[in-house]
Amino acid sequence: MKLFVFSFFISLNLMAQDMPYLDTDFGCTERADAERYVQDFNIDVQSFGGMELCNSQVDTKKLLNDLELLEKGRFDADGSNKFIKGFVPATNYYNWMKGETRGVERGQDVPYATAYNSGGYFTMQDGWAKLSTLGRVGTIVHEARHTGGYYHIQCQQGPYQGTSVSGCDRDYNYGGSHGVEMEYYARVSVHGKNFHPVYKKMARLMAIARSNIFFNTPILKTREAVLALSQDRGRAELFDNGQWINREVPSVAGRLKRTSFGAVVFDGVRAFAVELYQNSGFRDLVSDTYSYYKLLRENDSSVKDFEEFDSGVKRYVVRMMENKLTPYDFPNGKWGRDVALPFSFAKASTAALGKAQTGLYLVSTSGEIYNYQPQNQRITNTGLTWGLDHKEVIVYKGQNLVLMNNGQIFASTASGLEPWSEAKNLYSDLVTTPVYDGFEVIKE
């Protein structure tokens, strides 16, 4: 196969007859444009491999392509809506870039960086040259913002949390380098007029992917809703976008559980889907066949509890038995190795009162709360105890909500537990659920 791939891409044939273009005709940059770019951005051409107008393997040509995209890229909303604000004017990327750039050179003196900006002089590293065209353009825009004094801070969330590298921005509205780069990707995706369809698609996905990595306040989040079961268990109430909506609920005894798709009622053996998006008019039991509850074997009564939860950048699924738990091994598509529980297990929860982060909390029969850390498979005693009058604890918008045994919902505040102002009724169960018909957008 290797041999095939080698021959597959070595043997170039430029006689592609029904293509309306050929590299030699369309790939070259006009010399006048190239000379203007070199002058406008004070490019050290020799450091990029010498002047090259046609061959995109040469780094000079890559940079010329990038600048051409910035100069000639057009956006739908250009000037059509005076209320559209931006960190960089959509009609003026080229001139803005020019104003923020004192010089551009190619180097490899900081190998772990993609590029860096020193007083308006950019040094593009090997990492930049290996990027996609979109990634290279985004990097140049990013570096230009640093000239205005916008610097990064340490990451408080995401994959770079806990590292010593200052790689994040506070939030989108700070308008830092990540914000400006994000704005460019979003504009290309939403308003781009004359970009390659693959470039546009990558811009959309890049914007979405980066939104939760480089901002200490993530920009785009999975929308979360609160799902509560009425006291008679006859209906569910969904609190979404500030409003309560009635929803049908399977008529079966069991506990409400959050899933990767929404919510289920889990009776200890089987899980039944709760329809969050519409009411069908029927109350038939519909087995949940899409979330991870399908991993449970039918009639496996040894399973005492089951949870799906996120920790860091990963998703975890864990089943709990009498005296052990088993995490699901995603890469191998099967259950992993058992972890012994050093206590008698009573119930699991993805939240614990006093902890603003979700995770997996294991409650012992004596009420002690343990935390399972999936990264290293450790179980530690949190020192917290499960309140005798607490039925469920969840995290909603960074705040603990507690469902009491008497059906009231309380919210954790600085002064202690207070009745949750949004609660309208008494409830028998409570869970948060992801809502997958849109994102929550947070600009500041």
Add this chain to the structure above:
Amino acid sequence: MKKKHYIFFAAVIGMALFAQYDMGKRLDRIRTVRDAKNAAVRAQEATAKAQAEAAVKAFGIPTEEFVAKFKTEAGQIAKIQNNPEAVQARMQKLADEMNSRHVEGLYEIISDDKSNADERALAVELLTLKNNTASLMALQNFVANTKNINGEKWDHKKEFETVLRAQAVEGIAGYPEKEIAISTLNYLQQRVDQKFLNDRISRASMNLLYNDNKNVTQQDEEALKKLVE
């Protein structure tokens, strides 16, 4: 004029008319033969074209031609495109012309993190547009595999690697047979533990399960619009 002269002129005119008649007949025969030959040639050409099209459909275009078109199209990603619709049509045509060896070759490209990044993105797009079983399996295996073709684990911190896989998930979700798309996403949900990708898989599944929901692209664009407007 004497009587002899009339006879002479009449004979000349008669001969001329006969010659014209004869010439017309001969020309008609020539035309008929030529037209018949042309029709035969046209029929042959049409048959050859139909056979060539059938061959492309069955076996794809020759690999060298495919590679040339693929490389050229990948180069176009770095260019301004004044007619994106034409580019889309061109990519669809190229995908239609692909055969199973081309699909296999593209799978190797997307799975090699040392390949040119624009070529990898285009390869995912072509596999998406191809929409057959082989291309679906290529996309599925690309997302499911924890290692790249060099035997190294793919780097979750490189957002481009994640973006490519998210692009592949969208390709899978767009597979014309909905049930197959759902079961493929279902399989991936049990293989992918990266939160971002898992979320994309869940969104795509939900959209297929509930047709009235906005698809993932629309959700993305709506959210991004809120950022830039």
